[in-house]
Amino acid sequence: MPMSRGVKTGIIGTVFAGMLGVAGFGAYNIYTGLDSGGGGGGSSANEQSSPTNSAPPSGKDVTDIASDFLTAWSSGDITRAAQLTDSPRTSTGALTAYKTQAHVTSVEFTPSPPTETAPTVVPFTVTAQVSYQGVAVPWSYRSSLAVVRGIAGKPVVQWKQSVLNPHLGDGDTLVTGQVPAPDLEIVDRKGRVMDPADYPSLVRIIPDLRSRYADKVGGGTPGTETYVEKGDQSAPQTLNVLKKGKPARLETTLDATIQKAAEKAVTGKDKSGVTAVDVNTGGILAVAYNPASGFDYALRDNAAPGSTFKIVTSAALLEHGMTPSSPAKCINGANINQGKPYKNDGNMNNPSANLKWDFAQSCNTGFILKANTIGTSGLKNAAAQFGLTKEWNIGTPTQDPSVPGGSGDEFTSEMIGQGQIQASPLIMASVAATARTGDFHQPRIVAKSLIEGPIATAPGISQQTSQYLRQMMRSAITSGTASGVMSGFGPDSGAKTGSAETDTSAEPNGWFTAYDGSVAAAAVVHSGGHGNQSAGPIVAAVLRAS
Known part of the structure:
Protein backbone atom coordinates (compact mmCIF):
# COMPACT_ATOMS: atom_id res chain seq x y z
CA MET A 1 0.00 0.00 0.00
CA PRO A 2 1.65 3.29 -1.02
CA MET A 3 2.11 5.95 1.63
CA SER A 4 1.10 9.50 0.71
CA ARG A 5 2.73 12.78 1.69
CA GLY A 6 6.16 11.19 2.01
CA VAL A 7 5.12 9.01 4.95
CA LYS A 8 6.64 5.79 3.58
CA THR A 9 10.27 6.71 3.82
CA GLY A 10 10.47 10.29 5.08
CA ILE A 11 11.22 11.48 8.59
CA ILE A 12 8.59 13.64 10.21
CA GLY A 13 9.80 15.95 12.90
CA THR A 14 11.30 19.19 14.10
CA VAL A 15 12.60 20.47 17.39
CA PHE A 16 9.64 21.78 19.33
CA ALA A 17 11.17 22.80 22.64
CA GLY A 18 9.81 26.21 23.49
CA MET A 19 7.30 26.22 20.60
CA LEU A 20 4.31 25.33 22.75
CA GLY A 21 2.35 28.29 24.06
CA VAL A 22 1.59 28.53 27.75
CA ALA A 23 -2.11 29.32 27.53
CA GLY A 24 -4.33 26.33 28.01
CA PHE A 25 -1.70 23.82 29.12
CA GLY A 26 -2.57 24.16 32.78
CA ALA A 27 -5.94 22.64 32.04
CA TYR A 28 -4.50 19.36 30.79
CA ASN A 29 -2.68 16.82 32.88
CA ILE A 30 -1.77 13.25 32.06
CA TYR A 31 -2.35 12.26 35.66
CA THR A 32 -6.09 13.02 35.38
CA GLY A 33 -8.04 11.46 32.52
CA LEU A 34 -10.25 14.37 31.50
CA ASP A 35 -12.26 12.24 29.10
CA SER A 36 -14.61 9.67 30.54
CA GLY A 37 -12.44 6.92 29.06
CA GLY A 38 -9.46 7.93 31.19
CA GLY A 39 -7.18 8.26 28.18
CA GLY A 40 -8.44 5.24 26.34
CA GLY A 41 -10.70 6.99 23.86
CA GLY A 42 -13.61 8.12 26.04
CA SER A 43 -16.13 10.62 24.72
CA SER A 44 -18.05 13.67 25.93
CA ALA A 45 -20.85 15.76 24.43
CA ASN A 46 -18.41 17.13 21.87
CA GLU A 47 -16.54 13.84 21.35
CA GLN A 48 -18.66 11.00 20.00
CA SER A 49 -16.81 7.83 19.09
CA SER A 50 -19.73 6.10 17.37
CA PRO A 51 -19.23 6.59 13.60
CA THR A 52 -22.01 6.94 11.08
CA ASN A 53 -19.88 5.14 8.52
CA SER A 54 -18.70 1.82 9.91
CA ALA A 55 -16.54 0.80 6.94
CA PRO A 56 -12.81 0.58 7.72
CA PRO A 57 -10.79 3.63 6.67
CA SER A 58 -9.26 3.38 3.22
CA GLY A 59 -5.54 2.93 2.72
CA LYS A 60 -5.22 6.58 1.72
CA ASP A 61 -7.17 7.69 4.80
CA VAL A 62 -4.86 5.69 7.05
CA THR A 63 -1.64 7.09 5.62
CA ASP A 64 -2.97 10.67 5.36
CA ILE A 65 -4.23 10.80 8.96
CA ALA A 66 -1.07 9.14 10.30
CA SER A 67 1.09 11.61 8.39
CA ASP A 68 -0.92 14.63 9.54
CA PHE A 69 -0.97 13.48 13.18
CA LEU A 70 2.76 12.70 13.40
CA THR A 71 3.67 15.91 11.58
CA ALA A 72 1.57 18.00 13.99
CA TRP A 73 2.93 16.16 17.03
CA SER A 74 6.58 16.53 16.02
CA SER A 75 6.19 20.21 15.13
CA GLY A 76 4.72 21.00 18.55
CA ASP A 77 1.18 21.71 17.26
CA ILE A 78 -0.49 19.77 20.06
CA THR A 79 -3.91 21.27 19.34
CA ARG A 80 -3.82 20.12 15.73
CA ALA A 81 -2.52 16.65 16.66
CA ALA A 82 -5.21 16.19 19.31
CA GLN A 83 -7.99 17.23 16.88
CA LEU A 84 -6.91 14.34 14.66
CA THR A 85 -7.73 11.80 17.40
CA ASP A 86 -11.00 10.40 18.73
CA SER A 87 -10.28 11.91 22.18
CA PRO A 88 -9.00 15.49 21.74
CA ARG A 89 -9.08 16.42 25.42
CA THR A 90 -7.29 13.33 26.74
CA SER A 91 -4.75 13.30 23.94
CA THR A 92 -4.03 17.03 24.48
CA GLY A 93 -3.17 16.34 28.11
CA ALA A 94 -1.07 13.32 27.25
CA LEU A 95 0.84 14.98 24.41
CA THR A 96 1.47 18.05 26.54
CA ALA A 97 2.76 15.94 29.42
CA TYR A 98 5.05 14.14 26.99
CA LYS A 99 6.96 17.43 26.87
CA THR A 100 6.39 18.86 30.34
CA GLN A 101 6.60 15.72 32.50
CA ALA A 102 8.64 13.35 30.35
CA HIS A 103 10.81 16.32 29.30
CA VAL A 104 11.03 15.31 25.64
CA THR A 105 12.48 18.37 23.93
CA SER A 106 12.53 17.13 20.35
CA VAL A 107 10.99 14.24 18.49
CA GLU A 108 11.07 12.80 15.00
CA PHE A 109 9.06 9.92 13.52
CA THR A 110 9.87 7.42 10.81
CA PRO A 111 6.67 5.59 9.83
CA SER A 112 6.48 2.17 8.20
CA PRO A 113 3.73 1.01 5.84
CA PRO A 114 0.75 -0.83 7.30
CA THR A 115 0.76 -4.59 6.77
CA GLU A 116 -1.84 -6.73 5.05
CA THR A 117 -2.81 -8.28 8.38
CA ALA A 118 -3.19 -4.86 10.07
CA PRO A 119 -4.08 -2.42 7.27
CA THR A 120 -5.26 0.36 9.63
CA VAL A 121 -2.19 0.29 11.91
CA VAL A 122 0.87 2.44 11.19
CA PRO A 123 4.06 1.41 13.02
CA PHE A 124 6.61 4.16 13.53
CA THR A 125 10.05 4.68 15.02
CA VAL A 126 10.49 7.49 17.52
CA THR A 127 13.79 9.35 17.68
CA ALA A 128 13.67 11.82 20.55
CA GLN A 129 15.85 13.81 22.89
CA VAL A 130 15.15 14.02 26.61
CA SER A 131 16.57 16.90 28.66
CA TYR A 132 16.42 17.17 32.43
CA GLN A 133 18.43 19.37 34.80
CA GLY A 134 21.16 20.03 32.27
CA VAL A 135 21.47 16.41 31.08
CA ALA A 136 20.33 15.60 27.52
CA VAL A 137 20.27 12.08 26.07
CA PRO A 138 18.78 10.49 22.95
CA TRP A 139 15.84 8.12 23.19
CA SER A 140 14.65 5.81 20.45
CA TYR A 141 11.88 3.22 20.44
CA ARG A 142 9.11 1.71 18.33
CA SER A 143 5.41 2.46 18.66
CA SER A 144 2.28 2.40 16.52
CA LEU A 145 -1.09 4.04 16.01
CA ALA A 146 -4.40 2.86 14.61
CA VAL A 147 -6.75 4.87 12.41
CA VAL A 148 -10.49 4.40 12.97
CA ARG A 149 -13.64 6.24 12.01
CA GLY A 150 -14.69 8.86 14.50
CA ILE A 151 -17.45 11.46 14.49
CA ALA A 152 -19.64 11.39 11.39
CA GLY A 153 -17.41 8.71 9.91
CA LYS A 154 -14.35 10.90 9.76
CA PRO A 155 -11.01 8.99 9.95
CA VAL A 156 -9.08 9.78 13.15
CA VAL A 157 -6.28 8.33 15.26
CA GLN A 158 -7.62 6.01 17.94
CA TRP A 159 -6.12 7.51 21.07
CA LYS A 160 -4.43 5.19 23.53
CA GLN A 161 -1.67 5.84 26.02
CA SER A 162 0.42 3.31 24.11
CA VAL A 163 0.66 5.72 21.16
CA LEU A 164 3.10 7.72 23.29
CA ASN A 165 5.05 4.60 24.21
CA PRO A 166 4.05 0.94 23.94
CA HIS A 167 4.84 0.33 27.61
CA LEU A 168 2.11 2.71 28.75
CA GLY A 169 -1.27 1.36 29.80
CA ASP A 170 -4.40 3.09 31.00
CA GLY A 171 -3.64 4.99 34.20
CA ASP A 172 0.13 4.95 33.63
CA THR A 173 2.24 8.08 33.44
CA LEU A 174 5.46 8.86 31.57
CA VAL A 175 7.90 10.71 33.82
CA THR A 176 11.50 11.88 33.61
CA GLY A 177 13.26 12.57 36.87
CA GLN A 178 15.02 10.94 39.77
CA VAL A 179 13.55 7.51 40.36
CA PRO A 180 11.92 6.94 43.77
CA ALA A 181 14.59 4.49 44.95
CA PRO A 182 17.96 3.17 43.82
CA ASP A 183 18.15 0.02 41.76
CA THR A 252 21.56 -13.52 49.57
CA THR A 253 22.71 -16.99 50.57
CA LEU A 254 22.58 -18.16 46.94
CA ASP A 255 25.68 -19.37 45.14
CA ALA A 256 25.84 -18.46 41.45
CA THR A 257 27.95 -21.48 40.50
CA ILE A 258 25.69 -23.99 42.24
CA GLN A 259 22.58 -22.20 40.94
CA LYS A 260 23.86 -22.48 37.37
CA ALA A 261 24.47 -26.21 37.87
CA ALA A 262 21.00 -26.67 39.35
CA GLU A 263 19.36 -24.90 36.40
CA LYS A 264 21.21 -27.18 33.99
CA ALA A 265 20.44 -30.32 36.01
CA VAL A 266 16.65 -29.93 35.81
CA THR A 267 16.66 -29.08 32.11
CA GLY A 268 14.65 -31.63 30.18
CA LYS A 269 13.05 -33.17 33.28
CA ASP A 270 9.44 -32.07 33.42
CA LYS A 271 7.87 -31.34 36.79
CA SER A 272 11.18 -31.47 38.61
CA GLY A 273 12.75 -29.37 41.33
CA VAL A 274 15.99 -29.23 43.28
CA THR A 275 17.25 -27.23 46.25
CA ALA A 276 20.68 -27.06 47.86
CA VAL A 277 21.48 -25.76 51.35
CA ASP A 278 24.55 -25.05 53.47
CA VAL A 279 24.47 -27.70 56.21
CA ASN A 280 26.13 -25.39 58.75
CA THR A 281 23.86 -22.37 58.36
CA GLY A 282 20.72 -23.40 56.50
CA GLY A 283 21.53 -20.86 53.79
CA ILE A 284 19.80 -21.75 50.53
CA LEU A 285 22.47 -22.12 47.86
CA ALA A 286 20.35 -22.97 44.81
CA VAL A 287 16.73 -23.27 43.74
CA ALA A 288 15.79 -24.66 40.34
CA TYR A 289 12.71 -26.22 38.80
CA ASN A 290 11.41 -27.19 35.40
CA PRO A 291 9.60 -25.71 33.62
CA ALA A 292 10.85 -22.43 35.04
CA SER A 293 7.63 -20.74 33.92
CA GLY A 294 5.52 -23.27 35.80
CA PHE A 295 5.01 -24.43 39.38
CA ASP A 296 7.92 -24.08 41.81
CA TYR A 297 8.63 -27.74 42.61
CA ALA A 298 11.79 -26.75 44.51
CA LEU A 299 10.34 -24.62 47.29
CA ARG A 300 6.57 -25.06 47.12
CA ASP A 301 5.92 -28.71 46.39
CA ASN A 302 3.71 -30.55 48.89
CA ALA A 303 4.13 -34.17 47.86
CA ALA A 304 4.91 -37.27 49.91
CA PRO A 305 8.72 -37.69 49.94
CA GLY A 306 8.75 -41.49 49.85
CA SER A 307 11.74 -43.37 51.21
CA THR A 308 13.89 -40.26 51.65
CA PHE A 309 11.78 -39.79 54.79
CA LYS A 310 13.34 -42.96 56.20
CA ILE A 311 16.11 -40.66 57.43
CA VAL A 312 13.62 -39.28 59.95
CA THR A 313 12.17 -42.73 60.70
CA SER A 314 15.68 -44.08 61.27
CA ALA A 315 16.40 -41.22 63.66
CA ALA A 316 13.29 -42.16 65.64
CA LEU A 317 14.37 -45.81 65.81
CA LEU A 318 17.95 -44.89 66.73
CA GLU A 319 16.81 -42.60 69.54
CA HIS A 320 14.64 -45.45 70.84
CA GLY A 321 17.62 -47.72 71.42
CA MET A 322 18.36 -49.27 68.02
CA THR A 323 21.70 -49.10 66.24
CA PRO A 324 22.59 -49.59 62.57
CA SER A 325 23.42 -53.23 63.34
CA SER A 326 20.16 -53.96 65.15
CA PRO A 327 18.15 -56.80 63.54
CA ALA A 328 15.32 -55.59 61.32
CA LYS A 329 13.84 -58.33 59.15
CA CYS A 330 13.01 -57.46 55.54
CA ILE A 331 9.92 -59.55 54.75
CA ASN A 332 7.98 -58.75 51.58
CA GLY A 333 4.24 -58.37 52.18
CA ALA A 334 4.58 -58.07 55.97
CA ASN A 335 2.26 -56.02 58.14
CA ILE A 336 1.96 -55.11 61.80
CA ASN A 337 -0.91 -54.84 64.25
CA GLN A 338 -3.25 -56.41 61.68
CA GLY A 339 -2.70 -53.46 59.37
CA LYS A 340 -2.29 -53.47 55.62
CA PRO A 341 0.56 -55.47 54.09
CA TYR A 342 3.47 -53.61 52.48
CA LYS A 343 5.46 -54.62 49.43
CA ASN A 344 9.17 -54.12 48.98
CA ASP A 345 10.73 -52.94 45.76
CA GLY A 346 11.52 -55.97 43.65
CA ASN A 347 9.76 -58.15 46.28
CA MET A 348 13.02 -58.20 48.26
CA ASN A 349 13.34 -60.48 51.28
CA ASN A 350 16.14 -60.72 53.80
CA PRO A 351 15.13 -62.25 57.15
CA SER A 352 18.64 -61.63 58.51
CA ALA A 353 18.73 -57.93 57.60
CA ASN A 354 19.72 -55.22 60.04
CA LEU A 355 18.64 -51.57 60.09
CA LYS A 356 21.65 -50.39 58.09
CA TRP A 357 20.95 -52.93 55.34
CA ASP A 358 17.27 -51.98 55.22
CA PHE A 359 18.22 -48.34 54.89
CA ALA A 360 20.80 -48.90 52.17
CA GLN A 361 18.48 -51.17 50.13
CA SER A 362 15.35 -49.17 51.02
CA CYS A 363 13.37 -52.12 52.37
CA ASN A 364 9.95 -50.88 53.45
CA THR A 365 8.97 -53.69 55.77
CA GLY A 366 12.26 -53.52 57.66
CA PHE A 367 10.90 -50.23 59.03
CA ILE A 368 7.22 -51.17 59.19
CA LEU A 369 7.93 -54.17 61.42
CA LYS A 370 9.63 -51.84 63.91
CA ALA A 371 6.64 -49.53 64.31
CA ASN A 372 5.96 -50.68 67.88
CA THR A 373 9.51 -49.69 68.84
CA ILE A 374 8.69 -46.01 68.54
CA GLY A 375 4.90 -45.93 68.91
CA THR A 376 2.60 -43.49 67.12
CA SER A 377 4.08 -40.45 68.89
CA GLY A 378 7.69 -41.42 68.26
CA LEU A 379 7.71 -40.58 64.55
CA LYS A 380 6.18 -37.14 65.02
CA ASN A 381 8.55 -36.41 67.89
CA ALA A 382 11.49 -37.24 65.63
CA ALA A 383 10.02 -35.05 62.88
CA ALA A 384 9.89 -32.20 65.39
CA GLN A 385 13.63 -32.60 66.03
CA PHE A 386 14.17 -31.97 62.29
CA GLY A 387 11.96 -28.84 62.40
CA LEU A 388 9.20 -30.54 60.40
CA THR A 389 6.35 -29.55 62.69
CA LYS A 390 7.01 -25.81 62.52
CA GLU A 391 6.15 -23.02 60.11
CA TRP A 392 9.22 -21.96 58.13
CA ASN A 393 10.03 -18.36 57.33
CA ILE A 394 12.79 -18.50 54.72
CA GLY A 395 12.51 -14.97 53.28
CA THR A 396 10.44 -15.81 50.18
CA PRO A 397 7.25 -17.89 49.76
CA THR A 398 7.60 -21.59 50.47
CA GLN A 399 5.52 -24.61 51.44
CA ASP A 400 5.73 -25.56 55.12
CA PRO A 401 6.54 -29.15 56.06
CA SER A 402 3.70 -31.33 57.27
CA VAL A 403 3.92 -34.54 59.28
CA PRO A 404 0.39 -34.92 60.63
CA GLY A 405 0.95 -38.20 62.50
CA GLY A 406 -1.77 -40.73 63.05
CA SER A 407 -2.39 -44.33 63.92
CA GLY A 408 -2.90 -47.60 62.15
CA ASP A 409 -2.18 -47.61 58.43
CA GLU A 410 -1.56 -43.84 58.36
CA PHE A 411 1.19 -44.24 60.95
CA THR A 412 2.94 -47.10 59.15
CA SER A 413 2.57 -45.30 55.79
CA GLU A 414 4.23 -42.22 57.24
CA MET A 415 7.14 -44.36 58.44
CA ILE A 416 8.09 -44.92 54.78
CA GLY A 417 7.31 -41.34 53.64
CA GLN A 418 3.81 -41.97 52.33
CA GLY A 419 0.40 -41.18 53.81
CA GLN A 420 -0.38 -37.52 54.47
CA ILE A 421 3.23 -36.32 54.82
CA GLN A 422 3.97 -33.30 52.65
CA ALA A 423 7.43 -32.13 51.69
CA SER A 424 9.44 -30.27 49.07
CA PRO A 425 13.05 -30.63 47.93
CA LEU A 426 13.92 -27.75 50.27
CA ILE A 427 12.50 -29.67 53.22
CA MET A 428 14.28 -32.90 52.35
CA ALA A 429 17.56 -31.08 51.73
CA SER A 430 17.21 -29.69 55.25
CA VAL A 431 16.55 -33.22 56.59
CA ALA A 432 19.81 -34.40 55.01
CA ALA A 433 21.63 -31.36 56.46
CA THR A 434 20.35 -32.11 59.97
CA ALA A 435 21.41 -35.74 59.60
CA ARG A 436 24.87 -34.56 58.57
CA THR A 437 25.50 -32.20 61.52
CA GLY A 438 22.89 -33.11 64.12
CA ASP A 439 21.68 -29.51 64.21
CA PHE A 440 18.58 -27.99 62.64
CA HIS A 441 19.10 -24.69 60.85
CA GLN A 442 15.88 -23.41 59.30
CA PRO A 443 16.67 -22.72 55.64
CA ARG A 444 16.70 -19.09 54.55
CA ILE A 445 17.61 -17.12 51.45
CA VAL A 446 18.61 -13.80 53.08
CA ALA A 447 20.10 -12.73 56.39
CA LYS A 448 17.99 -13.51 59.46
CA SER A 449 17.97 -9.83 60.36
CA LEU A 450 16.00 -8.99 57.22
CA ILE A 451 13.27 -11.60 57.65
CA GLU A 452 10.11 -10.44 59.37
CA GLY A 453 8.58 -12.82 61.85
CA PRO A 454 10.02 -15.74 63.79
CA ILE A 455 12.61 -18.14 62.39
CA ALA A 456 11.73 -21.78 63.14
CA THR A 457 13.86 -23.54 65.73
CA ALA A 458 14.16 -27.23 66.66
CA PRO A 459 16.41 -29.21 69.01
CA GLY A 460 18.03 -31.32 66.32
CA ILE A 461 19.23 -34.86 66.97
CA SER A 462 21.91 -36.25 69.25
CA GLN A 463 25.44 -36.51 67.99
CA GLN A 464 25.25 -40.29 68.39
CA THR A 465 22.14 -40.41 66.18
CA SER A 466 23.82 -38.12 63.64
CA GLN A 467 26.86 -40.40 63.58
CA TYR A 468 24.68 -43.46 62.99
CA LEU A 469 22.73 -41.72 60.23
CA ARG A 470 25.97 -40.75 58.49
CA GLN A 471 27.02 -44.41 58.55
CA MET A 472 23.70 -45.50 57.08
CA MET A 473 23.57 -42.77 54.43
CA ARG A 474 27.14 -43.58 53.46
CA SER A 475 26.18 -47.27 53.08
CA ALA A 476 23.48 -46.25 50.58
CA ILE A 477 26.34 -44.95 48.40
CA THR A 478 28.87 -47.71 48.95
CA SER A 479 26.55 -50.73 48.71
CA GLY A 480 22.97 -49.53 48.33
CA THR A 481 20.49 -47.92 45.98
CA ALA A 482 22.55 -44.70 45.60
CA SER A 483 25.76 -46.48 44.60
CA GLY A 484 25.65 -45.82 40.88
CA VAL A 485 24.58 -42.21 40.75
CA MET A 486 26.84 -41.14 43.66
CA SER A 487 29.92 -43.01 42.44
CA GLY A 488 33.10 -41.04 43.07
CA PHE A 489 31.89 -39.10 46.11
CA GLY A 490 34.22 -39.30 49.09
CA PRO A 491 33.77 -40.49 52.66
CA ASP A 492 32.10 -37.26 53.81
CA SER A 493 29.01 -37.96 51.71
CA GLY A 494 25.73 -39.76 52.23
CA ALA A 495 22.46 -40.25 50.38
CA LYS A 496 18.96 -41.68 50.44
CA THR A 497 16.82 -42.65 47.49
CA GLY A 498 13.05 -42.55 47.38
CA SER A 499 10.00 -43.29 45.31
CA ALA A 500 6.54 -42.14 46.32
CA GLU A 501 3.38 -43.67 44.90
CA THR A 502 0.59 -41.30 43.88
CA ASP A 503 -3.08 -41.64 43.00
CA THR A 504 -2.68 -39.66 39.78
CA SER A 505 0.19 -41.37 37.99
CA ALA A 506 1.15 -44.92 37.09
CA GLU A 507 4.78 -44.07 37.82
CA PRO A 508 5.83 -42.98 41.30
CA ASN A 509 7.48 -39.66 42.01
CA GLY A 510 11.25 -40.01 42.11
CA TRP A 511 13.04 -38.51 45.14
CA PHE A 512 16.69 -38.25 46.14
CA THR A 513 18.54 -36.42 48.89
CA ALA A 514 22.25 -36.37 49.69
CA TYR A 515 25.05 -34.35 51.23
CA ASP A 516 28.71 -33.92 50.38
CA GLY A 517 30.80 -31.99 52.84
CA SER A 518 29.02 -28.78 53.75
CA VAL A 519 26.31 -28.93 51.07
CA ALA A 520 23.08 -30.92 51.12
CA ALA A 521 20.64 -31.16 48.23
CA ALA A 522 17.36 -32.85 47.38
CA ALA A 523 15.33 -33.26 44.21
CA VAL A 524 12.00 -34.59 43.01
CA VAL A 525 10.85 -35.63 39.55
CA HIS A 526 7.10 -36.14 39.40
CA SER A 527 6.18 -39.43 37.70
CA GLY A 528 9.94 -40.02 37.37
CA GLY A 529 9.99 -43.57 38.71
CA HIS A 530 12.90 -44.72 40.84
CA GLY A 531 14.61 -41.83 42.56
CA ASN A 532 18.15 -43.00 41.86
CA GLN A 533 17.43 -42.87 38.11
CA SER A 534 15.37 -39.65 37.91
CA ALA A 535 16.13 -37.31 40.82
CA GLY A 536 19.53 -38.78 41.71
CA PRO A 537 21.45 -37.40 38.71
CA ILE A 538 20.07 -33.93 39.47
CA VAL A 539 21.33 -33.99 43.05
CA ALA A 540 24.69 -35.47 42.07
CA ALA A 541 25.25 -32.74 39.47
CA VAL A 542 24.45 -30.02 42.01
CA LEU A 543 26.79 -31.51 44.63
CA ARG A 544 29.61 -31.87 42.12
CA ALA A 545 29.35 -28.12 41.42
CA SER A 546 29.64 -27.17 45.09
Missing part, protein backbone atom coordinates in the same frame (compact mmCIF):
# COMPACT_ATOMS: atom_id res chain seq x y z
CA LEU A 184 18.63 -3.08 43.88
CA GLU A 185 21.18 -5.65 42.80
CA ILE A 186 20.73 -9.21 44.03
CA VAL A 187 24.12 -10.70 44.86
CA ASP A 188 25.13 -14.20 45.88
CA ARG A 189 27.11 -15.15 48.96
CA LYS A 190 30.36 -14.26 47.15
CA GLY A 191 29.15 -10.83 46.01
CA ARG A 192 28.38 -11.83 42.42
CA VAL A 193 25.41 -10.04 40.84
CA MET A 194 22.63 -12.44 39.90
CA ASP A 195 20.62 -11.31 36.89
CA PRO A 196 17.33 -13.26 36.61
CA ALA A 197 17.86 -13.40 32.85
CA ASP A 198 20.74 -15.81 33.54
CA TYR A 199 18.83 -17.97 36.02
CA PRO A 200 15.32 -18.90 34.78
CA SER A 201 14.19 -20.36 38.11
CA LEU A 202 14.89 -17.04 39.87
CA VAL A 203 12.72 -14.94 37.55
CA ARG A 204 9.94 -14.82 40.14
CA ILE A 205 12.07 -15.09 43.28
CA ILE A 206 14.34 -12.11 42.56
CA PRO A 207 11.47 -9.60 42.07
CA ASP A 208 9.92 -10.93 45.28
CA LEU A 209 13.17 -10.31 47.13
CA ARG A 210 13.35 -6.79 45.70
CA SER A 211 9.81 -5.95 46.78
CA ARG A 212 10.35 -7.36 50.28
CA TYR A 213 13.75 -5.92 51.09
CA ALA A 214 14.43 -2.88 48.90
CA ASP A 215 13.53 -0.49 51.72
CA LYS A 216 15.61 -2.43 54.25
CA VAL A 217 18.89 -2.27 52.37
CA GLY A 218 21.05 0.78 52.83
CA GLY A 219 23.36 2.38 50.32
CA GLY A 220 22.90 3.25 46.71
CA THR A 221 21.75 6.44 45.02
CA PRO A 222 18.76 6.86 42.69
CA GLY A 223 19.39 7.46 39.03
CA THR A 224 17.71 9.93 36.66
CA GLU A 225 15.51 8.11 34.18
CA THR A 226 12.53 8.29 31.91
CA TYR A 227 10.21 5.74 33.44
CA VAL A 228 6.61 4.54 33.55
CA GLU A 229 4.89 5.44 36.79
CA LYS A 230 2.36 2.64 37.13
CA GLY A 231 -1.25 3.46 37.85
CA ASP A 232 -1.56 0.30 39.95
CA GLN A 233 1.28 1.49 42.23
CA SER A 234 3.58 -1.36 41.17
CA ALA A 235 7.30 -0.80 40.66
CA PRO A 236 8.22 1.85 38.04
CA GLN A 237 9.49 0.59 34.69
CA THR A 238 12.66 2.18 33.37
CA LEU A 239 12.60 3.13 29.68
CA ASN A 240 15.63 5.40 29.28
CA VAL A 241 18.54 6.28 31.56
CA LEU A 242 19.82 9.86 31.69
CA LYS A 243 22.14 9.44 34.63
CA LYS A 244 22.98 6.15 36.27
CA GLY A 245 22.59 5.83 39.98
CA LYS A 246 24.50 3.54 42.28
CA PRO A 247 22.57 0.33 42.97
CA ALA A 248 21.98 -0.87 46.48
CA ARG A 249 22.94 -4.50 47.06
CA LEU A 250 20.90 -7.23 48.67
CA GLU A 251 23.12 -10.08 49.83
